[in-house]
Structure formats: C-alpha cells, structure tokens
Amino acid sequence: MTDKKCFRLSSLPLRKQGIVASIKAEGFLRGRLLDLGFVPGTVVEPIRRSPLGDPTAYRIRETVIALRSEEGDKILVTLNKKGAMMP
Amino acid sequence: MNFSNLFGIPSAPRRHRGQFSRRNRERFSLPHLSSSLRANRKSFLSPTLNSKEYIIALAGNPNTGKSTLFNALTGLRQHTGNWPGKTVVQYRGSCNLKGKKVTLVDLPGIYSLLTNTIEGEIARDFICFARPDAIVIVVDSTCLERNLNLVLQILEITPKVILCANLMDEAKKKNLHIKISELEKKLGIPVIPTAARSGKGLNKLKSAMDDLICGRITTQPYRLHYSAEIEKAISEMEIELAPIVTNGLSPRWVALQLLTGDSTFINGIEKYLAGKQIDGGDSE
Ligand SMILES: Nc1nc2c(ncn2[C@@H]2O[C@H](COP(=O)(O)OP(=O)(O)OP(=O)(O)O)[C@@H](O)[C@H]2O)c(=O)[nH]1
Ligand SMILES: [Mg+2]
Numbered sequence: 001m002t003d004k005k006c007f008r009l010s011s012l013p014l015r016k017q018g019i020v021a022s023i024k025a026e027g028f029l030r031g032r033l034l035d036l037g038f039v040p041g042t043v044v045e046p047i048r049r050s051p052l053g054d055p056t057a058y059r060i061r062e063t064v065i066a067l068r069s070e071e072g073d074k075i076l077v078t079l080n081k082k083g084a085m086m087p
Numbered sequence: 088m089n090f091s092n093l094f095g096i097p098s099a100p101r102r103h104r105g106q107f108s109r110r111n112r113e114r115f116s117l118p119h120l121s122s123s124l125r126a127n128r129k130s131f132l133s134p135t136l137n138s139k140e141y142i143i144a145l146a147g148n149p150n151t152g153k154s155t156l157f158n159a160l161t162g163l164r165q166h167t168g169n170w171p172g173k174t175v176v177q178y179r180g181s182c183n184l185k186g187k188k189v190t191l192v193d194l195p196g197i198y199s200l201l202t203n204t205i206e207g208e209i210a211r212d213f214i215c216f217a218r219p220d221a222i223v224i225v226v227d228s229t230c231l232e233r234n235l236n237l238v239l240q241i242l243e244i245t246p247k248v249i250l251c252a253n254l255m256d257e258a259k260k261k262n263l264h265i266k267i268s269e270l271e272k273k274l275g276i277p278v279i280p281t282a283a284r285s286g287k288g289l290n291k292l293k294s295a296m297d298d299l300i301c302g303r304i305t306t307q308p309y310r311l312h313y314s315a316e317i318e319k320a321i322s323e324m325e326i327e328l329a330p331i332v333t334n335g336l337s338p339r340w341v342a343l344q345l346l347t348g349d350s351t352f353i354n355g356i357e358k359y360l361a362g363k364q365i366d367g368g369d370s371e
Contacts, residue, residue, distance in 0.1 A: 027348065028201060028203075028347075028348075028349055028350075031199070031201045031347065031349075032199060032201045032202070032203070035198055035199030035201055035236055035237075036198050036199070037198075037233055037236075061230060061232065061233045062229065062230035062233060063148075063171075063230065063233060
C-alpha cells in the first residue's frame with residue numbers, strides 16, 4: 001500500500017472501500033467503536049447514506065453497522081486498493 | 088472514587104433464588120422495595136418449598152438466532168426475522184430440561200457490553216446483574232470472529248457459559264469449517280454446533296445446559312490479560328473490592344469496569360445495589 005493518506009470514514013464515498021487506520025476517540029466511544037469491529041486494519045465500505053447524509057450504513061466484518069457522522073468523523077481510514085483482502 | 092459508597096450496600100437477591108443472608112432478608116422489609124418484589128418475598132424466603140427454578144439467558148450479537156432458539160426450546164413464538172434489533176425487551180418462557188423447570192430469557196442482541204441503547208442496556212444489565220444460572224451465548228458461525236468479542240466480555244463476568252455455534256447450516260453453505268473441539272479448548276467452555284431453525288443440535292445443547300446448571304461440567308473460561316500497568320491496578324483494586332463485592336459479582340470484573348469508567352455501568356451497579364429489579368421485562 002503506497003497511498004497512506006487518511007480520510008475521515010464519514011467522508012468516504014459510497015461503494016469505496018477504506019481500511020481503518022486509527023480511531024480518534026477515547027473512553028466509551030473508542031471502546032464501543034472497537035467493539036463494533038472498527039479495529040485498525042479492517043476493511044469498511046459505506047453502502048447507504050440516509051437522505052440527510054446521516055447516519056450512514058457501513059459494511060464491516062460481514063455485518064452492516066450504522067454510524068452517525070460524529071462517530072464516523074472519529075474513524076480515520078486509508079483508501080483500500082482494489083483486490084486487498086477483506087478481513 | 089469511593090468504592091465503599093458504591094458497593095457497601097448488600098444487594099437484593101434476584102428473584103427465584105434461594106440463598107441470601109439475614110442482612111439481605113432484613114432488607115426485604117424496607118419500604119423502598121418495589122411492591123412486586125415484596126409480593127415475591129415468600130418465594131424468596133421459602134426456596135425449599137418449591138424445587139429450585141433455574142434461569143438461563145440467551146445472549147449474543149443481533150440476528151444470530153436467539154429468538155429462533157428460544158422458540159424452539161420453549162414452544163413459544165417470539166418475533167424473529169432476518170434483520171437485527173427485533174428483540175427489544177427480554178422475553179421469558181419455560182422449558183423442560185430432564186424434568187427440571189428452567190426459565191429461558193431471550194435477550195436483545197448486542198455487539199458489546201458497552202452500549203448506549205435501551206435494549207442494549209436491558210441485555211447488559213441482565214448479563215451483568217441478574218446472575219442467571221447459565222448464559223447460552225448464541226453466535227453466528229458464519230462470522231465467528233465478530234461474535235467472539237462479546238463472548239470474551241461475558242467470560243469476564245461469569246464462568247457459567249455455553250457457546251451455541253448457530254447457523255451451522257449457513258456456515259456449511261459458505262464452506263466454512265469450524266473446529267469445534269479446538270474452540271472449546273481455547274475458550275474453556277462447551278461449544279455446541281446448532282442450526283436452530285431446523286432444530287439441529289438442540290438436544291445436545293439441552294444436555295449441555297443441564298450438565299452445566301447441575302454442576303456436572305465446570306468450565307475454565309479463557310481469561311484476557313491486560314497490560315502490566317492495568318493488571319497491577321486491577322489487583323490493587325481487587326483487594327479493596329473483594330470484601331464489598333460479595334453478591335456474586337467478580338471483583339476483577341468490577342475493577343475493570345471502574346477503570347473503564349463507563350457511567351452507564353456504574354448506574355447499573357447502583358440500580359442493582361438499590362434493590363431495583365433488573366429482570367423486569369415482559370414475560371410470557
Ligand atoms: N439458516 C438458518 N437460519 C437461522 C438459524 N437460526 C435462525 N435463523 C434465521 O435467522 C434470522 C434471525 O433469527 P432471530 O431468531 O430472529 O435472531 P435474534 O438473534 O433473535 O435477533 P435479534 O433479536 O434481532 O437480536 C431469522 O430469519 C431466522 O429464521 C439457523 O440455524 N439456520
Ligand atoms: Mg431476537
């Protein structure tokens with residue numbers, strides 16, 4: 001992977017895959033996001049956005065999880081190059 | 088933080104349970120207890136009159152087949168469907184395990200004990216504070232890894248756990264092979280493969296439940312180890328907590344939660360210690 005540029009997950013366009021790089025939150029929110037599967041290295045893909053743009057449904061670890069943009073803002077991702085393995 | 092303030096009050100014993108101290112017994116005459124709890128006073132005080140009633144909870148991630156399993160074991164018809172979040176309160180039903188009457192509790196699905204939804208709190212409070220005789224954790228065998236997070240969290244609370252590896256038929260379709268006995272060894276608890284919708288594996292699951300509540304099998308749950316710094320803090324707190332956390336909660340676990348500082352958890356403990364019923368969901 002050469003492109004190490006990090007985005008906020010909330011700004012990742014639909015159908016583009018990201019790889020979780022880090023979580024910019026502490027305490028409860030951090031624990032909860034990790035528990036939902038947003039662990040560094042995990043592939044995540046926004047699959048649906050509600051009309052107002054919030055919340056967004058993400059496919060992650062074989063499940064669809066909806067996050068509000070405040071939460072999605074706290075997750076940094078890199079763009080997944082085609083063909084990377086889905087963990 | 089003032090631990091003795093948090094933990095100094097003896098907790099109300101849960102319903103259907105026999106053993107409690109005189110101190111607790113006295114608490115039952117206190118006026119602040121809810122009337123329904125007082126109405127149950129008799130059954131608390133004379134546990135030997137009726138044979139013991141066991142309580143087993145079904146817990147797990149959303150959409151893993153908990154309600155399907157509940158229906159199959161109780162003959163009831165709880166709401167099931169292929170989307171997460173159907174069960175939002177706890178449902179109860181009874182089931183017969185080799186002549187023993189067991190109350191099964193179908194809990195809402197959760198990914199984590201760290202939760203900020205009402206139904207999540209119902210499930211978490213039941214798992215943490217209702218002290219069921221056993222917890223059957225229902226996992227989706229097609230995505231075990233995701234499910235094991237909650238399993239490890241629950242294993243920190245209680246050793247009385249059975250893993251029900253459900254949706255085995257779907258896992259087979261996906262050509263996933265799950266090494267059941269290896270998983271049992273690693274987790275230190277019984278793992279029973281099932282396909283709840285077609286009833287596969289349910290007899291084995293029932294015998295494992297029976298074996299566990301009767302003490303014929305004991306588990307050795309896998310224990311997570313934290314960094315040296317955290318472990319040190321835990322052991323220091325455990326020493327202080329041990330004499331006050333006497334009501335079946337694990338001092339190690341309470342220490343961990345205090346370190347996490349989750350205020351909803353602390354609310355849960357307060358409710359528990361105030362003698363409020365946490366098992367107050369709908370029953371059937
Ligand atoms: N193929 C297959 N489907 C199953 C099995 N067990 C349950 N299902 C189906 O999985 C879906 C979810 O089942 P539920 O029992 O509603 O799941 P739940 O865990 O109670 O879900 P929540 O209450 O939302 O957490 C339903 O469509 C069930 O018919 C199984 O072993 N095999
Ligand atoms: Mg359900």
